Amino acid sequence: MSASLLVLIPLLPLIGFLINGIGFRRIPRGAVGIIGSLAALGSFAVSVVVLMAFKEAGSTPQVVSLFDWISVGELSIPFSFQIDQLSLLMLMIVTGVGSLIHVYSAGYMKEDEGFGKFFAFLNLFLFFMLLLVMGSNYVIMFIGWEGVGLCSYLLIGFWNKNTDYNNAARKAFIMNRIGDLGFLLGIFTIIGTFGSVEFTEVFRQATGLPVGDPVVVVITLLLFVGATGKSAQIPLFTWLPDAMAGPTPVSALIHAATMVTAGIYMVIRSNVLFTLAPATLEVVAIIGTATALLAASIGLLQNDIKKVLAYSTVSQLGYMFLALGVMAYSASMFHVITHAFFKALLFLGAGSVIHAMSGEQDIRFMGGLRKKLPITFITFLIGTIAIAGIPPFAGFFSKDEILAHAFEHNKVLWVLGLLGSIMTSFYMFRLLFLTFFGSFRGTHEQAHHLHESPTSMTLPLIVLAVFSALGGFMGVPEVLGGTHQLATFMSPLYEGARQVNPAAFAATTLSHSEEYLLMGISVVAALVAALAAYVVYVRRDSVPAPETQERPALQRVIYHKYYIDELYDAVFVKPIRTLSALLFSFGEFFIDLVVNGTGTLVKVLSGQLRRTQTGSTGYYIFAMVVGIVLILFWNLLLR
C-alpha cells in the first residue's frame, strides 16, 4: 500500500475545501456541489481500494510516516498515519456516510446564499475527521479532534445572523474544549509514562504493566474526560441538543454519524490501556448507562423533530460507552456502525420533512405526512424500526449484543439498558406517528406546499435505508447461526488487551437458551413500547400539550431537560462572569494600590534622591551611563 494513496484520503477533501473556500461566490452553484461531493466520493473510493489492498496483504497494520512534525529532544511526534482494522472501519463510515450526506446537501442547501461556504466547511470537516481516525499517534488524533470541533462550531453557527445559533456554536466549542483539556493532560501523562505518543509504542510498553496500574487509571480517566466532551456524555452533553441549530445535513454527519463517535473510537483505539484500568471501565459503564437513560427520558417529551433525534443520539452514544465499560469493544463499534446508518437516515429524513414543511420543526404542527412524502416515510419507518431494536433490522443486532454483554457483566446494567431501549422505542415511534400519521396540523400554506424531496435527497435516504435494514448482518451472533464477521475482523485489535486480561475476551458464558431469552425480552419490550405509542398517538390521536399549558411537576422537570443548562449557568457561567467583573474592578485596583504604595514608600524613603527625578528621559539615560562609568572608574582607581 503506497503512502501517496493513503495521503489522498484526507487530501481530497482538503482540496475540495480550498477550491470551494477560496472560490466562494465565484464558482457557479452547480459546480460547488459537484466539487464538494466528488471530493468526498473520491476519498471513499480510495478508502475502498485501501481496504481491499489491506485484506489482500494479509491484514497487517501499517504505519506510514510523512514527516517529523514536532520534535523536541527525545520526544518525537511524526505526522503519520496508521492503517488497521479500526481505522479502516472508521474510514468506511466517515467517507461512505459522508459522501451520501454531501450528495444530499447538494439538494438540501441549494437555495442557501452560503452554499459554497457550506460545502467548503463540510469538506474541511471530512479532512479533520479523517486525520482523527488515521493518525498513528495521540497528537495527530488530537489535531483531528480539535479540527472537527472547529468545523462543528463553524457549521452550528452557519447561519450567523442568528444570535441563538451563534451561542449554540460557541457553547459546543467551549464544552468540547473542556473535554480537550482532559485529553491533552492525558497525552502529557502518556508522554511522561511511556516517552512516546505513537500508538504502537505506547501499547507495546503498556502490555508489560499490571492490571489496575494507577498511572494507567489516571491516563484512561483523562482520556475519557476528552471522550465525554466530544461524544456528549454526562456531564458535557448539553451542547449536542443545542447543536441542532446547524443545518440538518450537519446534524446527520457531524452530530450523529461521525464526529460524536470519536470518543468511542478513542477508547477502542486505546483498548489496551482501558483493559488495564478496571476502575476507569466502571466509570465508563456508569456514565454511559446514566447518559443513555437521562437522554432517553428527555427524548420522551421533546416536540422538536431534531431535538428528539439529538437526545436519541446522546442516549445511543451512552449505549456505546456502556459496551466499552464492559469491555465489549467490538459490540460498541458494531453499534457505532449501525447507528451511523440509521441515525444519519433519520436526520436526513427529518431534513426532508423540514424541507417540505418550509422550515417547521415542531411535530405538534405536522401529522399525516406519509401520503405526501412516501419515500421519506418509508425510509424513516425503516430507520425507526432499526433504532428500536426490532429484528432483523440493524439496530437489533448491535444493541442486543451490548445488552448481552451488560447482562454478563452486571445484571443491574442490563435492566437499566433494557429500560432505556423501551424508552427509545417509545419516543421514536411517538415521533414517527406524530409526524407521518393522523391528520395534518400545520397551516394551509404549509399543506399546500407539501412535497416529496428531489432525487439528490431521496437517493441517500434509500441507500441508508437499505443499510439500516441489512447492516446488522455483518454481525450475526453464533447463536443465530451467524459467524459475526465484524468481530472476527476486529479481533486482531485486541491482541495486547488479551495478553493483559485474557478473561475479558473469553467466549460468552451464556447458554443459548439464556441468549434467546434475553433477545426475546428486549424484542417484546420494544414492540410493547411501539404499541403503546401507537395507542396513544394514533388510536387516541393525542397531540403533545402546547408550550403554554401548565405541566405536572415531574413532566415539567423532564420537559425542561432537568434544568441542567440552568444549573450550569448558575454554578459556572454566572460566577465566572461575576468574578471577571470583580477582578477587573477591584482586583486590578487593589494590585495597583499595593504596587503604587510600595513605589511611594520607596520614593519617601529615598527622599533626597527623589529630587533627581526630573521626568526627563534624556537625563535618566545620562545619569545611568554616568553612574556606570563612575562605578567602573572607582573600581579601577581602587586597584
Added chain:
Amino acid sequence: MYTLLLIVLPALAALLTLGLGGRPGHARQIALAGALAELIVAVVVWTQFDPAQGFQFGFAFDWIASAGISFSAGIDGISMLLIVLTTFLVPLIVLSTFGHSYSKEASFYALILFMESALVGVFVATDAFLFYLFFEAALIPVYFLAAIWGGENRIRITFKFFLYTLFGSLFMLVALVYLYFQTPGQHSSALTALYALNLSPAAQGWVFWAFFLAFAIKMPVFPFHTWQPDTYTESPTPATMLLAGIMLKMGVYGLIRLLLPIAPVGLAEWGWVAIVLSVTGIVYGSIIAIQQRDMKRLIAYSSFAHVGLMAAGVFSNTLNGLQGALIQMLAHGINVVGLFFIVEIIFSRTKTRYLDHLGGITQRTPHLTVYFMILLLGSVALPLTSGFVGEFLLLAGVFEHNPWLGAVAGLTIILGAVYMLRMFQKAMFGPRSQAAETFRDLSLSERAVLVPLVIMVFWIGLYPATFLKLTEPAVSQLLRIVNG
C-alpha cells in the same frame, strides 16, 4: 559583521527618514524600505546560519577595555529566532499604518526604526552591559510613540509605564554591577563570564529576584501587570504592536539569557514562586478578558495571559518548556500583531472598538472575517495553526515540572476560547449593527499586512521544525549550563 549591520541598519534608515521624510507620505515609504532592507539582511543571515555552531557573525569592540567591558554581540539560535520575529514584524507594522496619516510623520517612523535597532541589539548582545544599554534604549522610542501619538490619557498612563519599567530595570542594573564585580581578575561583563560565576546560594537568591522583577515587569507577569492593559489600550496601534509583538519578548528573552544560566540555584530555590505567579497570571488575565468590552483591552489581557504561560514554561526549566516558550514568542508576536491590526481596521471604519456597538461585520466583508478567524485560531492554539505547537510544548513542560500546575495552566485553552469566541461573535456575527452598515472591504495595503501574517500562522503550525531545529542546539546548550 552581519550582526553589526543588523543593529545599525534600522538606525541609519531612521536618520534617513528624519532627513528626507519632509514631504507627506515620503517618510513612511523610506521607513518601509529601511525595514524591508533589514528583513532581507536577516533572511540572508538566516540562510547562512548554522544552528549547531553557537554564536555566529559576531563582533567585539573594546568599549572600556581595561574594565573588560566590550561592545560584543553575536547570533545563536535563540537570537536568530527573535531577529526573524523582529525583522519580519517591523515592516508589517510600518505597512499597517499606510491607511492612516500621523502628525510629525518623519519622527513617528524614525522612532519605530530606532526601536527596531534597540530590539535587535537586545537580542544579539553577548555582553551584559550592552544588553542593559539596549534594553533601556528600547524603552525610549516606544515611550515617545505612546506619549505623543497616544489616546486621551496618554500622559498619565505612559508615565506610569515608564516609571514602572525603569524601576524594574534598576534592580537588573544593580544585579549586573554586583555580578560584574564578582568576576575574577580583570573583571568582565561578558555573558559567558557571568555564567561561569560560582555564587553563593544567598547571592543567587537575590540576583534571581532582581532579574525576575526587571523581566516580570516587562512581560508582564502577575502582579506586575497593571501598567500593561492601559498602555496597550492608550498607545497608538503601531506602538501597541511593537510593545506586545516584540518588546515583551525582551522580558522572556532576558529570563532565558540571564536569569536561568546566571542564577540556577536561585531558580531551584525560588522558581516555584515565579511559576505560581506566572500560572496565576494566566487564569487571572483570562478571566478578566472574558468581560472586556473594548477589543484592544481584551487582547491586552489575553496577551498578558499568554505571556504568563511563556514565563511558566521558562521557569519549568525543561527542554519542552523552553522550546515551547521560544516558538510561542514567535507565534504570539504574529498573532497579537495581527489581532491588533484587525481591531485597528475595524476602528478605522467604525470609529469604535466597543463590542456592544459592533456586530454583523461579516455580512459586509467576508475577507476580513477569514483573516480574523485564522489569527484567532492561532491565538486559541488550534492544532495546525501557530499557537498550538508552542502551547502544547509549554503545557507539556509545565506539566512535567508539576502536573497540578500544568492542569491549572491548561485552563488557558478553555478560557482562551471563551473570550476570543465571544469577541469574534460580538464583532463579526449577529444582526448587522449600525457601525457595520458602511463597512469597506479590505484595502490592498491591509491585505499586504494580513497575508504574510496568515502564511506564518500556517507555517509555524504545519511545519514547526523550521523553528524548533533553529533553537534546539542553543537551548540544550543553555540547559547544560543551568543544570550543570
